[in-house]
Amino acid sequence: MGQGQVRLGIDVGGTNTDVVIMRGQEVLASAKGFTTADVGQGIVRVVGECLAAWNGDRSDIGSVMIGTTQFVNAFIERRDLARVAAIRISLPRGDGVPPLSGWPLELRQKLDAATYMIGGGSFYTGKDYAPLDEDALAAAAADARDRGVESVAITANFAPMRPDIEERAAAIVRKTLPDADITLSASVGGIGLVDRENATIVNASLSRLARRVVTSFVQAFADLSINAPIYISQNDGTLISTEMAMRYPILTCAAGPTNSIRGAAFLTGLTDAIVVDIGGTTSDIGFLLNNFPRETTTANYIGGVRTNFRMPDVLSIGLGGGSLVKTGPDRVTDLGPESVGYRLVEKGLVFGGDVLTTTDIAVRAGSARLGDPNRVAHLANDLVEQAVDLIHAKLEEAIDRIKTSAAPMPLILVGGGSILVSRPLKGVSEVLRPAYAEVANAVGAAIARVSGRVDKLYDFQALGREEALRQAAADAKAEAVKAGADPDSVEVIDIVELPMTHMRSGCVQVRARAVGSLLAGMNAA
Structure with missing residues (x-):
């Protein structure tokens, strides 16, 4: 992202909508106003005030970055949640703790999710311990359709190691529920089954709202005659496309405080x-x-x-x-x-x-x-x-x-x-x-970079520690470039080893994160 490019940073909170216009390290203008029920209307009003204060040419705006707490607020307030089918692929293993265990009772009642346990899954090594029960999966999809399900959460044992199992399951479900939003756990959480499944269900419950809110964002900037790619801030203070935000609203749940922290760092x-x-x-x-x-x-x-x-x-x-x-x-x-x-x-x-x-x-x-x-x-x-x-x-x-x-x-x-x-x-x-x-969160959105990260098991015994960590770093950098980062600017900022001491192997869980500047001219979906 060039230093001369004008950026529009926005934070849409539950109470206020904050806006800044920046070029390089300089804040050119700022504005603050109340968030409206239709978030697009509030954005149009506050961005309009900021544009008037700036008095520049809106065609110079090269990118728009938005941070929002709309999705996490909706989940906390138990509103605008989609009807979810939670499908766990793990039998004959992984059935000791049923789906939605530990959830607040009033939330379970509000969500009224349909849950299904299906045969199939793999060990941590990636080797199958049971084939995918396609007949049971098709029957579950038919039952979910009859219950009026709008969104589906699919979780399989060790899915980050074998994402193809969930992908095959999704293809079967789509035949019966072609219009449903489908969230695969391998794209959402880490290794642990229950916590990863919980995150997948949360994401699935917010999918319809995410599409509506992000569409409102996009329409707001069309109404403002701002023709620039739009990005959404995610939990780690970096950017994702609008298409990614619609598919994975859970990625944005902590964007508000994260942008405030990043904005504070920039301003001081x-x-x-x-x-x-x-x-x-x-x-x-x-x-x-x-x-x-x-x-x-x-x-x-x-x-x-x-x-x-x-x-x-x-x-x-x-x-x-x-x-x-x-x-x-x-x-x-x-x-x-x-x-x-x-x-x-x-x-x-x-x-x-x-x-x-x-x-x-x-x-x-x-x-x-x-x-x-x-x-x-x-x-x-x-x-x-x-x-x-x-x-x-x-x-x-x-x-x-x-x-x-x-x-x-x-x-x-x-x-x-x-x-x-x-x-x-x-x-x-x-x-x-x-x-x-007072608008540090909008500043944090405006200065956000693009990130890539991996959370995988690497075989230290076969690869050696140095080579495994090198591969993890390379994988994280590749993810950042895939997300829209300038390859020349990408750097690894965090790498953590988590030895799997309960496993009889040389596998180590490695989490690596890389960030880079937004590539000028990138077109956000």
Whole structure:
């Protein structure tokens, strides 16, 4: 991606839509507005404001990068979910824990998924232990059709080693369900069966919504007469095509906090720091490591469902600019997690409302200039002091939980709710508030690069460790180029060995990630 190319970065959150226009390292213009029910309408309005502030030629815009939390929000809120058939290919093995085990009861009831256990599968070596039961699979597809299934999740034992088993199964299912969206687990998760299956079902449940939302994105830019390739931010802060986002919406579930962390790094020039993004409802605390968000090493939960999907290590707490301040007789009892959200401008005291929020406390304490300060002049000094103490105590506790060392580290403060922080924070060497901090997530989207990654078993005994790692690095680079990266810019930024000590072989699970700049002129699907 050339340094002279103009880029449009957008973050579509549950409350706000943020936009920046950038050329090279320079932010040319920015805008912020509320997200609308039809996300396309909100994009048209806020992007229009940003274009007016820039006053440039929109034909100069070479690429559009969008980060969104629309899909993960829908799953958390249990809305707009497709009817799913979960097909597990593992019999006579892999049946000890049935599909959807461990899912929240209310989510299982809402999803009302049809589940099927089918014969077939392979060992970790890739050798079949049972043939695919095609008759049972065809019968399952017919039953799913009769149940009104819209989307299918297919999971087979050790599918990352033998993806052809799931591909054969999908071909059989398509004969009966030609219009259904089909998600194959080999393209979604890691080695573990149950967590990978969970991620596949989550993805399948969001497939219809993803097509609708991404189509709305594309139409919005057609309405704006912006003829540039559109990319979507994924969980690791890199880009995928719109077509990939429609097929794999789960790839975008953590794009919001990831873009904030990447944007914070760009705006300050730091490569290692704590990042606190305070919005209207929550504060997201993440860790910047080597210029990228640190990934969690533990199981990840999406809307209460355990997956082995790769996600940034982010801690969210219920503290934001719209958080309710709960009071008793002459004292503050708690802050949040309830929030007035985007209704702050009508509910907050300083805006003429009748709800005491953390923003009102910040205005009364003199750390923010918003609304009418006279409307909070009656708040007692002791009560304000207690609230400010509690705000900082909650943030300090969260920061302490995200850190891996007691040594003080720099902290980058971003987001519209950053007005809540008015004092030094314990465990922090310095607090940085960069320019454009309020739209850091859109900046993170605009600067995103293209990634490629592999998560496979390599035979160290046969190949030797050095050759196996070289192959893993080469495979990750090839995936990045395939995704649209400039081959000359691709570099491996992460490679992890996970010895499979429970297996009698020299196989080692290797995770490798490579990133590169977007190749100028690439046409996103």
